[in-house]
Structures are given as C-alpha cells and as structure tokens.
Amino acid sequence: MKKFLFLLITLWAFQNHAQDSTLIKSKVANAIAELRDFVLLPNDANNPEDIDTNLYWLRKKFTERGFNSSILETEGLPLFFAAMPIDDNKPTILFYMHFDGQSVDPVKWDQQDPYKVELKSKDGDGWKTESFDDLNDDIxxxxxxxxxxxxxxxxxxxxxxNAIDILQKEQKELPFNIKIILDSEEEKSSAPLPKAVRVYKDLLKADFLIINDGPVHASGQPTIVYGCRGITTLSITTYGPIKPQHSGHYGNYAPNPGMQLAHLLSSLKDEDGRVLVKGFYDGIDLDEATLQVLKSVPDNANDINSNLAISSPDKVGSFYQESLQYPSLNVRGLGSGWIGKNARTIVPAEATAELDLRLVPESDGNRLKTLVKEHIKNLGYHILSTVPTKEERMKYDKIVTIIEGNVTDAFRTDLTNPFGNILVKTMESKFGARPVQIRIMGGTVPISPFINELKIPAFIVPMVNPDNNQHSPNENLKIGQIAYGIQLFHAILSSTDISK
Structure with a gap:
C-alpha cells in the first residue's frame, strides 16, 4: 500500500511538473510574440512621440489583464501606472521597470532594423539567424x-x-495588492521622477518595492540585489590660447590646455586607482560580517580580468564586490584638438574631461563634487561655471570651467530586512538553490525617490542574462530567461509568506 501511495504521489508530481512545464512553454511562446510586437515600437526617450506610442500599447496590454491604468504627467515625459483593484486588508507590492531605451545606431547592429526582433542561435563565436517558424512546440x-x-x-x-496570465488561469486570489510604475526616462537619468513621486505619493503607497532591471549575476544564478550606486557628473575644461595656434610658432609659449588637464586629472588618483581627493572615502566602514556577504558572491577574478583583458585591477578594495562599496571617480571622456588622420600641428584652445562619480549611501553627491572642486582650487585654478571672458583669461594663469550634473542618490536595503528574507526564501524554494545576494551593484537605477518619499525597503530582482549587451549594439535576451522571469514573477506574486 505504501509503495502504491508513493507511486501515486510520484506520478502526480510528474504530471503536475509536465503540466507546469507545458504551461510555461506556452506562455514563453506568447511572451516572444508580445515582445516582438512591443520592441517594434521605437522607444528613444529623446523622442516624445516614441513614448506616447509605447504608452498606448502598455495601456492596452495591462487593461486586457484587468489592471486599472493611468498616464501620470510629470515635468518631463509621462509615467505609466497600473494597479489591480485595491483591498485595504492586504499588503501592497510596487514594481518598478522602465520602457524607454537607449538610442540606436543601426550601422553597428548585425541586423537591418534594431527594432525588429531577430531570433538567433549560437554559431561558433558568432550568431546564426533562425526562423521564428522553427520555434513551434520545441522552444x-x-x-x-x-x-x-x-x-x-x-x-x-x-x-x-505573462505571469499574470498564469495566475488568472489558475484563478488564484492574490495575497496582496499589485501596483506597477513604468518609467519613460530611465535612460535619461529620470530627472522628473523625484518630484513625480512626491506628487503621486498616495497613489504609489506600498509596503515594499521590487525593481526588475539589469542582469542576473555573471554565474547565471538567481539573483537579488539590495542596493545600487548613485551617480553625478562633472565636466572640466581647461584653456590655452583663445584660438588654436600653430605649434611651431607658439609651442613653447602658449600654455597647452591638454597638458594642464592631464596634470589636473593625474592629481585626482594614485597609480593604483585610489582617489586622492581628501575626504572622498569618509564614512565607509565594512565590518567582518559585511565582508563575508561580499565574499559569498561567486565572482571569478580571473574570468573578470580575462573579459576586461587587464592584467590586474585597481586597488580600491581587495576584490570586485568590495570595490563596489566605495564611491568612484571615472574619466568617461576626453577631448582636445584633433586626433588620428585629422591631427593638426596646433596648440589647442581648450581641453575637456567628462567625469562621472558613482555614489554609495555613505557618500553625498553634492559633497563629493565640492571636495573635487576644492582639490582643483588648491592646485591653483580659478574655477568658473561659465566660459571665461578675455579679461578673465588674461587675469588668471590657471583657469577652469566646471559644469555640475544632477545627483541621483544611491540606496541600500539592510541585508536582514524581513521582506528581503522572504524573497530569498521564495527564490530558493522555486529554483532549489539559494540566490546570489549582492549588497550593492555598480550601476544606477533611479530608485532613491521612492525610498525617500514612501519610506519603504527596495530590492532589485533582475531577470535577464548577464551577457545581454544592454545599451550596446546587438542587445539580446536569452529565451531561457523569459521562462525564468515568468516563473519567478509567478512565485513572488503567489507567495503567501510575503503577505504575512
């Protein structure tokens, strides 16, 4: 009898798994069709018409699933908001994603139209185009x-x-309320978002926030991220002669702005990549428990170095995850005169460096910019925020224009947060292994306005493959990640633990 009962349970589990697998594959096929349709709509946030078209598409798709939706006006482009009918007796999850994308340069893509999805399989070191007709039942x-x-x-x-579709097919009563906010200017730093969150604070009220953006860990394992670094920028310009001059006539006479800028930049960091600006790393203290969490992330230093083609990394932190716990100062662009085949024998009129400063919760972006400016001032530079006049050029030996960018704050949720613990448990139960837990990721997602205004914990739960080429030509999504994402959303949305 016991043997019969065991066989019966095994058969039931097998059939149940097969049914689940069939259902997931069915929704993956549907998701592919919907994604092709969605991607076909250009979504460059620099083109408001693109955003309007995408908003119309989103409203149609969410309405079909029973959501109430709204277009939320901002000082910039609108946000998209949707929610299931609210039950005041249930807790609320707010999901954040974005539907705008980076601009495209079609010439650099291995397909004619970057907005027309192509299906490809691995072919040696490259990719082979496949027919969507070949997907059929065998995805x-x-x-x-x-x-x-x-x-x-x-x-x-x-x-x-598509996870919502499955839940509705199962006719499950969700244990909590669902709200979703979709950003239209994430790729432009979401400048209108802080004020918009303040304006729509009551509408967005929730118990915790889940951000679905970015890739899973490089290992491909399920991943949860507890924070992300913030960002701000500085544009630094030094000056030489008011117009470019012949280097033969003035090469020993007119100050060269390129050389001035090189000396200025070299003073900001030591040879090991550590920032020399006084006070830049103040306030950061990593205890042993935190270091153990950082070391638990399955990074492979040799693989990272090989992918970057570097012999050794900078020495800010002793390993990759530790390096992300500190603010960074990065030269993201340099320009002066002409280069390559267009090079000319001149003393340039000016030289410019574009800097980005990645922030952590312990560092304030405005404070760090002030520290950098004080450092430059102590080098003997007269600092302006505009292009210098002729009179100013002749008055000061060393002159620099510094243009400051906006600040997007960092955020980090405590690793022991109860909602985070439940998300970890849900992922572990669904996929049979404890997810990779990342204390803070290197990139920036504009989430701090939600945390500051709504006073709720936030977690990043990425869905896509780590080698997806986001922001670059040939951006791609592995089909297996679609299945993963649908299953993970389904597990989270049906978790009774979260509602407790």
Missing amino acids: NYEWRLFGRSTSDDKGPIIMFL
Whole structure:
C-alpha cells in the first residue's frame, strides 16, 4: 500500500511538473510574440512621440489583464501606472521597470532594423539567424532574441504580464495588492521622477518595492540585489590660447590646455586607482560580517580580468564586490584638438574631461563634487561655471570651467530586512538553490525617490542574462530567461509568506 501511495504521489508530481512545464512553454511562446510586437515600437526617450506610442500599447496590454491604468504627467515625459483593484486588508507590492531605451545606431547592429526582433542561435563565436517558424512546440531556451530593449527593459515587463496570465488561469486570489510604475526616462537619468513621486505619493503607497532591471549575476544564478550606486557628473575644461595656434610658432609659449588637464586629472588618483581627493572615502566602514556577504558572491577574478583583458585591477578594495562599496571617480571622456588622420600641428584652445562619480549611501553627491572642486582650487585654478571672458583669461594663469550634473542618490536595503528574507526564501524554494545576494551593484537605477518619499525597503530582482549587451549594439535576451522571469514573477506574486 505504501509503495502504491508513493507511486501515486510520484506520478502526480510528474504530471503536475509536465503540466507546469507545458504551461510555461506556452506562455514563453506568447511572451516572444508580445515582445516582438512591443520592441517594434521605437522607444528613444529623446523622442516624445516614441513614448506616447509605447504608452498606448502598455495601456492596452495591462487593461486586457484587468489592471486599472493611468498616464501620470510629470515635468518631463509621462509615467505609466497600473494597479489591480485595491483591498485595504492586504499588503501592497510596487514594481518598478522602465520602457524607454537607449538610442540606436543601426550601422553597428548585425541586423537591418534594431527594432525588429531577430531570433538567433549560437554559431561558433558568432550568431546564426533562425526562423521564428522553427520555434513551434520545441522552444530552444538557448536561442536569443536580438533587438533594442529586449532585455533593458521591455523583456521583464512582458514576463510580468505573462505571469499574470498564469495566475488568472489558475484563478488564484492574490495575497496582496499589485501596483506597477513604468518609467519613460530611465535612460535619461529620470530627472522628473523625484518630484513625480512626491506628487503621486498616495497613489504609489506600498509596503515594499521590487525593481526588475539589469542582469542576473555573471554565474547565471538567481539573483537579488539590495542596493545600487548613485551617480553625478562633472565636466572640466581647461584653456590655452583663445584660438588654436600653430605649434611651431607658439609651442613653447602658449600654455597647452591638454597638458594642464592631464596634470589636473593625474592629481585626482594614485597609480593604483585610489582617489586622492581628501575626504572622498569618509564614512565607509565594512565590518567582518559585511565582508563575508561580499565574499559569498561567486565572482571569478580571473574570468573578470580575462573579459576586461587587464592584467590586474585597481586597488580600491581587495576584490570586485568590495570595490563596489566605495564611491568612484571615472574619466568617461576626453577631448582636445584633433586626433588620428585629422591631427593638426596646433596648440589647442581648450581641453575637456567628462567625469562621472558613482555614489554609495555613505557618500553625498553634492559633497563629493565640492571636495573635487576644492582639490582643483588648491592646485591653483580659478574655477568658473561659465566660459571665461578675455579679461578673465588674461587675469588668471590657471583657469577652469566646471559644469555640475544632477545627483541621483544611491540606496541600500539592510541585508536582514524581513521582506528581503522572504524573497530569498521564495527564490530558493522555486529554483532549489539559494540566490546570489549582492549588497550593492555598480550601476544606477533611479530608485532613491521612492525610498525617500514612501519610506519603504527596495530590492532589485533582475531577470535577464548577464551577457545581454544592454545599451550596446546587438542587445539580446536569452529565451531561457523569459521562462525564468515568468516563473519567478509567478512565485513572488503567489507567495503567501510575503503577505504575512
């Protein structure tokens, strides 16, 4: 009898798994079709018409699933908001994603139209185009969908919608309220978002926030991230002669702005990459427990160095995850005179360096910019925020224009947060292994306005493959990640633990 009962349970589990697998594959096929349709709509945030078209598409798709939706006006482009009918007796999850994408340069893509999704399989070191007709019932989870925003961030939106389809098919009563906010200017730093969150604070009220953006860990394992670094920028310009001059006539006479800028930049960091600006790393203290969490992330230093083609990394922190716990100062662009085949024998009129400063919760972006400016002032520079006049050029030996960018704050949720613990448990139960837990990721997601205004914990739960080429030509989404995302959304949305 016991043997019969065991066989019966085994058979039931097998059939149940087969049914689940069939259902997931069915929704993956549907998700691919919807994603192709969605990506076909250009979504460059620099083109408001693109955003309007995407908003109309989103409203249609969410309405079909029973959501109430609104277009939220801001000082910039509108946000998209949707929610299931609210039950005041249930807790609320707010999901954040974005539907705008980086601009495209079609010439650099291996397909004619970056907005027309192409299906490709691995072919040696390259990719072979496949026919969508060949997917049929046998979906190859290793194949990929190539197109702008397939991974960043339209893919996760489609995964969410198809997980909702499954829950509705199962006729499950969700244990909490669902709200979703979709950003239209994430790729432009979401400048209108802080004020918009203040204006729509009551509408966005929730118990915790889940951000579905960015890739899973490089190992491909399920991942949860507890924070992200913030960002601000500085544009620094030094000056030589008011117009470019012949280097033969004035090469020993007119100050060279390129050399001035080189000396200025070299004073900001030592040879090991550590920032020399006084006070730049103040306030950061990593105890042993935190270091153990950082070391638990399965990074492979040799693989990272090989991918970057570097012999050794900078020495800010002793390993990769530790390096992300500190603010960074990065020269993201340099320009002076002409280069390459266009090089000329001149003393340039000016030289410019574009800097970005990545922030951590212990560092204030405005304070760090002030520290950098004080450092430059102590080098003997007269600092302006405008282009110098002729009179100013002749008055000061060393003159620099510094233009400051906006600040997007960092955020970090405590690793022991109860909602975070439940998300970890949900992922572990669903996929059979404890997820990779990352204390803070290197990139920036504009989430701090939600945390500051709504006073709620936030977690990043990425869905897409780590080698997705986001922001770059040939952006892609692995089909297996669509199945993963649908299953993970389904597990989170049906978790009774979260509602307790």
